[in-house]
Amino acid sequence: MTTLVNTSPAAGGSAFSWRSLAVRSGVFVLLAIMVVAFQAQEPAFLRVANIFSILQAVAIVALLGIGVTISSAVGGFDLSVGALAALAQMAVAYVLIVLNGSAAVAILATLGIGVLVGLANAFLIVRLRVPDLLATLGMLFLLAGLQLIPTGGRSIAPGMALLDGSAATGSFPAAFLALGRARLWNIVPVPVLILAAVALVFWFIMERTRWGRVFYAVGGSELAAHLAGAPTRRYRTVAYVLSSLIASLGGILLAARLGRGDVSAGNSLMLDAVAASLIGYAVLGASRPNVFGTVVGAVFVGVLLNGLTMLNAPYYLQDFIKGVVLIAALALTFGLARRSR
Template identity: 60%
Template sequence: MSEISQSQAVPAPYHRSTADVVKDIIRRGAVFLLLGALFILFTAAQPAFLTVNNLMSVLQAVSVVAIIGAGVTVTLAIGGFDLSVGAVAASSVMAASYAMIVLGLSAWQTVPLVLTFGALVGLVNAFLIVKLKVPDLLATLATMFLLTGLQLIPTAGRSISVGLILPNGTTATGKYDPLFLLIGRSSLFGTVPLPVVLMAVVAVALYVLTEHTRFGRLLFATGGNEIATRLAGGNTARIRTIAYVLSGTLAALGGIIVAARVGRGDVSSGASLLMDSVAASLIGFAVLSLKRPNVLGTTVGAVFVGVLLNGLTMLNAPYYTQDFIKGVVLVGALALTYGFSRART
């Protein structure tokens, strides 16, 4: 009798139904399913969409957004949010242009200078957030406004190009270093644009750092429960500081690529970078249904947005509808991920 009762107490193995399997596939692969649907739709409407040159063009277009979005992802991992990345990138465009055209610096001097500038902005954000206890959103919003105004002062609000007339009436005699322009305009093996290579390097390096190192575990632990992480021996102040320094440096790298691509310091160059990088980071939550910040997901999200915009452009969709369509697709990807997850529970 006791053996029968014991066998009856053992729960029967759970067998997933076909519907559950389908829902799980949709939940984990929502973004990839939508991306595949976009490829089919755009290729059917415009066969030129699915060519190597066009796909490389898409990747080059999203490289800056992916790099900046990776920095945003790191700050999201610690439970923060860096709103200043767009302004840092735009200021870096202006700083790189000013360094070469006005100060006459070379590419070897300009690139480290601009990257240091981005890191310093990250340190300022970290000081406001970690030391002065200013909320992340307020601190980085203040930095954003500060940089947006600061970048206009040296040139009295004018874009920077060869022959720039300075506020004191003199004419700048410098020019863009050809080596610097190669950062945004050259290709590896004549096929893969250098910005795409930089995007891949940043994505792989940050993926390894955040997903396969102790620092990465502490990063997410800080975002999940900062007090518990501190009690476990993690230096949360240093972790937060490193996160914002990384974000600022990557935003500056994005600005360098933009400056090297367009060959001038355009005052409106960073207008959409913040929103696009944030969109890529949020779409990343839905990739493989991880439901947390992750660099791989952010990169996929950036490519997703790039494919969408490229396809809409090739189909001559009105420019004023593109942001709306991006929003619809973002809502759809997140709804598929989180909606099917709730249904399963």
């Protein structure tokens, strides 16, 4: 007896294409649902001023997420980006306020700190073969403590009392503060423009150049990439240096926005940056670290937090709600992706 099986494309093709579409657009659908829900509850949510307020708020998180994405592309993971951004905003404030240095010197010195931290991470991970999570976790604690030492655990502000009893004589130049506060055409915040430029550059490098392909090849199989002739150690080192350099840039923008060096400013940066990077895996069904997805992930988190704030959701519920939404988004997208294979 012959069993008839319908093998025509129409039998399974429709379900597969719908599933594939859901995998590729799931994060965008959830983002749209959130926007519609928040707009229905708070008509001011979609005003231009609030939209750019959201983008300004997520710019620093997105920058740090791009750094995490680059380190993830080579098979690593950088947990130190949040602590480094916090150290960077304290360092740039220290040079400006305590040492009375110029904005250019403060920015260059802070970016230099980022490079040194990246090289230290790479030495531990690439040379000494310390697992990346352990090495960067240790660096996280080191940097979190280091930012407190020069001022005895106090924030840095103009006119503050120093440890020797004197008063700080420096100030934040207007040009420096403009990096975090100015708006192009009185609409687009400068940090958003900087994020757009950095994201575009690294999207192009990672997705459209040979260097980017080698980054992903190293992350896929370091041994295979090495046997193919790629300088894998060099690429992994560059990845961690770039991650730290971008985190330092994020810290500089944070100091420019706050107008001070705040010891508590970096408390949630690492978790939000990691969340943005991981959500990026689900954007357009990429299933791998990617710059575009990370920026979308940062916007996703920013829209959620902004909407909850506008609706006066209790602060003690916000992290719980954020976790529920993120888990749902990732579970839905990756669950559908697995079933579509």
